[in-house]
Amino acid sequence: MEFTKRYEQLNGKSQRIDLLTSIRVNTTKISAKKLIERLEKKGVTLGKVPFLENGYYIEKSKVSISALPEHLLGYYYIQEAASQIPAELLNITKKDIVLDCCAAPGSKTTQLAEKAKAVIALEPNEKRRVALLNNIERLGLKNVIVCDQDARTFKPKIKFNKILVDAPCSGNYVLEKGWFKKQSIKNFKTRAELQKQILENMINLLNKNGQLIYSTCSLEPEEDEMVIDWALENFEIKLEEIKTIGDKGIINPFGIRLNNEIPKTKRLWPYKTNTQGFFIAKLVKK
Amino acid sequence: MALQNKYSRVFHSKIGEKMINNFIAKFTKEKIPFIKVKIKYFLENKELEEISKQLNCKIISASLFLGEEEETFKPSLALLEILSKTSKEKVFLTDIGEIDFIYGRKKLSKRHIKSMQGKNRRKLVQNEYDENLGYCKVVDEINIKNILDCGDFLRREKKSKTCIN
Numbered sequence: 001m002e003f004t005k006r007y008e009q010l011n012g013k014s015q016r017i018d019l020l021t022s023i024r025v026n027t028t029k030i031s032a033k034k035l036i037e038r039l040e041k042k043g044v045t046l047g048k049v050p051f052l053e054n055g056y057y058i059e060k061s062k063v064s065i066s067a068l069p070e071h072l073l074g075y076y077y078i079q080e081a082a083s084q085i086p087a088e089l090l091n092i093t094k095k096d097i098v099l100d101c102c103a104a105p106g107s108k109t110t111q112l113a114e115k116a117k118a119v120i121a122l123e124p125n126e127k128r129r130v131a132l133l134n135n136i137e138r139l140g141l142k143n144v145i146v147c148d149q150d151a152r153t154f155k156p157k158i159k160f161n162k163i164l165v166d167a168p169c170s171g172n173y174v175l176e177k178g179w180f181k182k183q184s185i186k187n188f189k190t191r192a193e194l195q196k197q198i199l200e201n202m203i204n205l206l207n208k209n210g211q212l213i214y215s216t217c218s219l220e221p222e223e224d225e226m227v228i229d230w231a232l233e234n235f236e237i238k239l240e241e242i243k244t245i246g247d248k249g250i251i252n253p254f255g256i257r258l259n260n261e262i263p264k265t266k267r268l269w270p271y272k273t274n275t276q277g278f279f280i281a282k283l284v285k286k
Numbered sequence: 287m288a289l290q291n292k293y294s295r296v297f298h299s300k301i302g303e304k305m306i307n308n309f310i311a312k313f314t315k316e317k318i319p320f321i322k323v324k325i326k327y328f329l330e331n332k333e334l335e336e337i338s339k340q341l342n343c344k345i346i347s348a349s350l351f352l353g354e355e356e357e358t359f360k361p362s363l364a365l366l367e368i369l370s371k372t373s374k375e376k377v378f379l380t381d382i383g384e385i386d387f388i389y390g391r392k393k394l395s396k397r398h399i400k401s402m403q404g405k406n407r408r409k410l411v412q413n414e415y416d417e418n419l420g421y422c423k424v425v426d427e428i429n430i431k432n433i434l435d436c437g438d439f440l441r442r443e444k445k446s447k448t449c450i451n
Contacts (some may be wrong), residue, residue: 069388072436073417097337118337131443133347137364138439142350145334149343157340 003173003180010221010250015271019174021065023076024084024107025054026139028114030075032056034144038070051245055084074139079107082268082275085244087111090162099163101151101202104128106135108166113141124150151198154205161210163202166194167195169216169223172277174270188222195227203235203285211240217276219269221253224279228265229258235276236286239264245273249281294298305359306352312408313373318365327352327393328367335364363420363436366410370418371384375404377430387420388437396428411435 002016023046025032034053036046043062049055058065065071066078087108092098092115103109103121109132113119120173121144123129129146136144147154149166170191173179204214214231216223228249231237238259249265251258268278306327310318312369319330323345331349338345352368353361370376379387402409402424409430411419420435 067389067440069384069413069417069419069436072388072419072439099392118334120337120341122343129346131313133351134439134442135349136347137362137438140350140364140367142329142331143334144349145341145345146347147341147343148346154343157341158337 002063003039003242007219009254010219012219012269013271014173014180017174017274019080019115019270019276021058022049022050022079022081022084022113023058023065024079025056025076026074026110026114027054028076029073029140030070035070035075038075039068042068044068046076049081049084052081052084053088055079055081057081072138077107077110078113079133080274080276082278083107083217083264084111085278086164086166086213086280089242089244089280090211092116092162092165094161097158097160099160099202100166101154101163102166102168102197103132103146105131108164109144110135110139110141112164113139113144116143119144120156121146122184124148124153124168145150146258152194152201154201156205158208159205159210162206163206163210163212165199165202165212165214167198167214167216167223167227169195169218170220172217172219174215174276185222188220191218192222192227195223195261196230199204199227199231200235203231203237203283206283208285210285212237212285214283216279217265218279219267219277221250223247224267224281225249225251225253225258225262226256228281229262230284231283232259232261237283239284240282240284242266242280242282244280245275246280247279249274249279309353309359309361310365310369312406313369313375313410316372318352318368321348325355327354329364349351361421361434363418363434363438366421366434367418370410370412370416373404373410375406375409376416376421377402377409377424378416379411379413379419381414384419387411387432388431388435389435390435390441392432393425394422394430394432399428399430402427408433 044059046056047059061278096116097118099114103123109121246266248263265281329350334348350366380413422430
């Protein structure tokens with residue numbers, strides 16, 4: 001498939017970038033100030049990611065940051081900058097019980113747990129759960145329930161005020177070598193069906209005025225704006241404006257006119273934001 | 287206290303509970319409240335117990351994982367960290383000792399060890415900031431054997447696919 005043309009039609013580019021490694025400070029264990037000082041002594045220089053609360057770029061490092069004692073002690077999580085945005089947009093407080101419906105490997109689960117009263121993390125894949133459980137233990141979080149549960153069929157007795165749907169997606173070219181060769185529109189449409197099934201169940205589990213963040217690391221409208229357009233068409237929800245980096249969501253991908261609210265979503269083109277490709281929408285139940 | 291909902295078969299083994307309590311007693315007199323889900327132990331969190339009753343699904347873990355029963359009790363690194371806050375059974379390592387220990391070196395000797403405290407043979411292994419790195423068996427005054435170190439997080443992660451998202 002010719003992605004160059006496809007992305008040009010979306011007013012974007014498939015331009016490669018050198019993605020900076022970033023981390024998130026686990027403030028339940030250490031302050032950013034102390035971590036910066038400790039890592040500096042080991043030849044690691046951190047630079048603040050301007051659009052994140054606890055996100056830092058690794059500007060210089062003489063060592064592997066995944067093998068440092070501070071990483072193993074749970075003082076930080078190696079997490080790409082764009083991936084840190086969705087959890088921040090839920091404005092979590094200590095009163096919130098948050099549902100994270102596609103949880104492994106746990107970057108966003110652990111990010112939510114730092115601020116929430118409790119996090120319910122759904123992950124049906126046993127292999128993927130290894131990383132999730134590992135990260136919860138390493139970060140020392142005492143308020144996470146991990147469930148062997150598919151998000152599409154989850155039927156709890158309670159509803160939620162805050163839900164994160166970081167949906168399974170086809171990814172993007174920044175994260176994976178040879179990504180363009182592996183992908184097809186058919187793949188995107190298959191993924192979109194799964195994403196809609198998950199989103200439908202999660203909207204049903206949302207309280208009135210409850211907030212839901214839908215995010216993917218895909219740049220394909222079939223998995224992003226078009227999924228949200230479908231949700232706006234079929235459920236009692238509205239979109240809320242998002243204040244973060246990135247472009248407005250595309251209202252007419254490939255000439256298809258979508259809902260007028262779609263520009264309230266955010267689309268992160270790697271060559272513009274210096275992050276991986278990302279899409280975020282904030283839904284509120286009417 | 288057991289964490290229950292209709293999907294998780296929960297049982298209480300007194301032998302198992304004795305195992306975790308005996309392990310904790312080797313390091314501290316403090317009681318650590320726990321719940322048990324099958325053969326695994328978790329730090330007690332009453333709020334999570336109440337929430338879990340509402341979930342109608344199979345619960346894999348709730349709160350901090352403390353360890354599990356195998357032939358003997360196998361502690362988690364999270365439990366060792368909790369114990370290190372009150373325990374006096376400790377070995378303090380040098381900088382080199384810290385790196386060698388977390389990279390899985392089985393035996394550590396004089397150049398790795400800064401000091402030791404306590405009387406038991408099982409000791410918590412600490413770095414210069416008194417942060418827990420794992421635990422060990424003391425061979426003699428200048429030699430210890432690694433039983434579990436926090437490099438295990440990395441080794442487990444390598445077995446499963448890593449993702450930066």
